[in-house]
Amino acid sequence: MKQTIYNRLCFFLLLAVCSSCYKDKGNYDYHPINEVTIQAIDTAYAVLRGDSLHIVPRKTFSLSSNPEDAYTYAWIAVNDSSKTLATTPELHEPVMLMPDNYELYYRITEKATGIKYEFKTELHVMTGIYEGWLLLNDQGNDNPRLDMLSKNVSGDFNFISDVLSFARSPLQLSGKPRSVQVIRYRNNNPDVLIGTSTGTTRIDPETFDWNRTMNVLYDMPRNTPADFAPDRLNHQYGITYLVDKGDLYYRNPPYSIMFAQPLNVVRMETGKFSVSPFVAVSMFSYSLLYDITNKRFLRHSVESFAPYCELMPESPDFDYNNTGMDLVYMERTEYNEFDVFSILKKPSGEFYLSRIYLFFDTEYETAPVRMNAPELDKASYYAVNPDYGYVFYSVGGKLYEYDFSSNQAKLKLDISPRVISCLQTQYMEAEKEPLKSLRKTLAVCSYDPGGPAGKSGRIDFYAATAVMGDLQLRRSFSGMGKVISMDYRGR
Numbered sequence: 041m042k043q044t045i046y047n048r049l050c051f052f053l054l055l056a057v058c059s060s061c062y063k064d065k066g067n068y069d070y071h072p073i074n075e076v077t078i079q080a081i082d083t084a085y086a087v088l089r090g091d092s093l094h095i096v097p098r099k100t101f102s103l104s105s106n107p108e109d110a111y112t113y114a115w116i117a118v119n120d121s122s123k124t125l126a127t128t129p130e131l132h133e134p135v136m137l138m139p140d141n142y143e144l145y146y147r148i149t150e151k152a153t154g155i156k157y158e159f160k161t162e163l164h165v166m167t168g169i170y171e172g173w174l175l176l177n178d179q180g181n182d183n184p185r186l187d188m189l190s191k192n193v194s195g196d197f198n199f200i201s202d203v204l205s206f207a208r209s210p211l212q213l214s215g216k217p218r219s220v221q222v223i224r225y226r227n228n229n230p231d232v233l234i235g236t237s238t239g240t241t242r243i244d245p246e247t248f249d250w251n252r253t254m255n256v257l258y259d260m261p262r263n264t265p266a267d268f269a270p271d272r273l274n275h276q277y278g279i280t281y282l283v284d285k286g287d288l289y290y291r292n293p294p295y296s297i298m299f300a301q302p303l304n305v306v307r308m309e310t311g312k313f314s315v316s317p318f319v320a321v322s323m324f325s326y327s328l329l330y331d332i333t334n335k336r337f338l339r340h341s342v343e344s345f346a347p348y349c350e351l352m353p354e355s356p357d358f359d360y361n362n363t364g365m366d367l368v369y370m371e372r373t374e375y376n377e378f379d380v381f382s383i384l385k386k387p388s389g390e391f392y393l394s395r396i397y398l399f400f401d402t403e404y405e406t407a408p409v410r411m412n413a414p415e416l417d418k419a420s421y422y423a424v425n426p427d428y429g430y431v432f433y434s435v436g437g438k439l440y441e442y443d444f445s446s447n448q449a450k451l452k453l454d455i456s457p458r459v460i461s462c463l464q465t466q467y468m469e470a471e472k473e474p475l476k477s478l479r480k481t482l483a484v485c486s487y488d489p490g491g492p493a494g495k496s497g498r499i500d501f502y503a504a505t506a507v508m509g510d511l512q513l514r515r516s517f518s519g520m521g522k523v524i525s526m527d528y529r530g531r
Contacts, residue, residue, distance in 0.1 A: 075102040076111075076148055076157045084162035085144070086193040087135050095131040097146060097159070112149045117142040117163055137165045139246060141531065164193075164531075169207050169248060171531050172197055174232065175485075176220040177521035178461070179494055184217035184236055187520045189499075195474060199519045201494075204248060211250035214238050215269070219525040223275040226293070232529065239269045240282075245529065256282070260289070260299050276372065277323035279342055286314030288329065288349075292342060303347045306331075306338065318370035320380040322398045326350075328380050330367040336360065337382075337396070357407035358394075365392065372398065374426035374467070374480075376405075381424045381431065383416075384408060391416050393431065393444055413442045413449040423463040425504045426480050434460035439484060443508050452511050458486040458498070461522050466501070468528040475528075477503075477514055485523040494521040 080098040087093045095115075108129050115125040115133075119142045126133045131146075144163040149156045172190040179185055188203040200206050204213070215238035225231040225242065232245050233256070242254040257268050274281040282289040287302035304315045316330040326339040329349065337360045338349040352360040365384035368391070372380050382394040392408035419433040419440075431442040437456035442449040462485035470479045481501040488496035497520035502511040 072103065073153070073155065074104065074106065076100070076150075077102075078146060078148070078157060078159040081146060081159055081161055084164065086164040086166060086195075088193060089139055089165050089167050090134060090136065092134045093125075093131055093163075095146075097130065099148075106150075110151055112151060114145075114147040114149075116145045116147060118145065119143075135163075135165055137163075139165050139167050139170050141165075166191075166193060167246070168198075168200070169203060171529055173499075173526055173528050174203070174220045174222065175497075175499075175520050175523045176217045176234065176525040177494065177497070178217050178524045179521060182215055182237075184213040184215070185494065185521060186213065186220065186234065187523075189517055197474075197517065199517065201519070204243075207248040209243060209248040209250055211241070211243055211248075217524055218271070219273060220527055221273060221275065221525075222527045222529045223273075223280070224278050225275070225280060228278075230529065233273060235270060235273060237269055240273060259291070261301065272317035272319075274317075274319035274321050276321035279321050279323060279327070281319040281321060281327065281329075283315055283317045283319065286332070287312070288315045288319070288340075290340070295343065295345075297345060301347055303340065303349065304331075305348050307346070307348045307350055316367045316370070318367065320370055320372035320396075320398060322372070322378070324399055326398065328370070328372075328396060328398060330370065330382075332367070335363050335365060337363070355404045355407070357404065360396075360404070363408075369422040371422070371424050373424045373429075373465075375424060375429045379405065379429070381429075382408075383411070383422065383431070389417065393442075395444070409444060409447065411442060411444075411449075412447045413440065414451075415440065416442075416449075421460060421463040423465050423482055425482065426465060426467075428504055428506065430504055430508070432463055432482055434463055434484075436460070437486065439463075441504070441508060441511075446508075448508070450508055453484070455486055457490065458488050460484060460486045461497075462524050462526065464526055466528070468530050470530075474515070481514055482511075483526060485526065487522040495519060497521045497523050499523065499526070 077100045078097050113129050114127055115131050117123050117125055119140055142163040144161050146159045172188050175187040177185040185202050186204050188200045189197040190200050192198050204211055215236035218235040221233050222230050230245055232243050240256045243250045270282040270284045272283050278294055280291040288304040289299045290303055291299045304312050313331045313333040316332050320328040327342055329338050331338050337352050340349045365386050368383040368385050370382040378398045380396045380398055384392045391411045393411050394408040395405035397403040415435045418435045421434045423432045433440050437458045439453040440449050441452045464483045466478055466481050470476045478501050481503050484500045486498055498518040500516045501514045503514055
């Protein structure tokens, strides 16, 4: 037995020695790869949905040119999923992708070796109503009109009059126009909401299609009156406050809070109060509102399921729970990050400016300051500059700029006989031109009462400067009507 084991060990040892002496006659000659370099493709393309996209790449080879049929080709658009647009060396295809931003890959595979080469670019698929300013016009006949300054594939803007008809939307606006807003009303995707004296409704943000269930009345409790037509929709961070005929309604989907019964009541008090249309919305703790009935500021907890409001914390400088004044205007701004600017009016006619800081709690910047501002009693529209805290207000064709730090106001524009119909600070997200230079500018909408009906409107975008310097005109558009509300539909 031992001899057998010994013989086997010797056999395997001899086999190993012979194997180590075997000469490897394999072919290890290395040949360079004929590498392909892809050129003549831009870093980004924009195309209207349905239009053809034309891209003609140029291929160079590290060794010698190969015929086109030595490769396979693929043009692949990638977003949440991928779609092959073509399998040809060049791209000449109509793009039927849904409007959105895509990564576009041009992929070449050598048939003989399986080696792949790839080039990535950006593809922006748009429609005629893909992006731009929505403009709500007052035509003076209870027949509002929605216009649009639509961003085109070159990055500039085209004016579209009556964009609902242009998009073949079935929605027919009626009543007195109140607002157009692009907000995250239902989820993280923007919704377009249009409000008039006959009601507020959504439209499809991509196609502007509409059906009657898009009316916000369908989001309200069943006992809501059929003539429900919010005076104002206040929105921020997915939180919505609707004010209708002095009643306040609240919606906060992240907390699973839907519109319910009016919450314009105060804890431990009886009876409802009438609330101002202006609500300063906060996502952190409290939103700020104004009780018209009792002339006081109130708070509402955005995290609370309780259907009531709360009194303001005490201040050593001013009684915010009993101002004795009427609220003229209120706006949550980006000045000092979260300052709420409020203009109050005493029965004797004096105007006061209040600044309240809203973050995780309510803090008072100062006691309200009496405003030294000419013609403020005749003002129609207001806006606040987020960089300098200037308060802009208009009187007819005049635009005033008020600085609270110096308590002075200056007349900045007088475009009479034109009449200013809307003031709005531009808060849209903008990292690239032509929008980047317009962020935080003041949009001044005006019209000529003696001009052609529905066509004499103009929008001028002005940038404020330090120490109440001259306004800088950044951009102008014309051809619209009397614009009373505007908002940007971005991407």
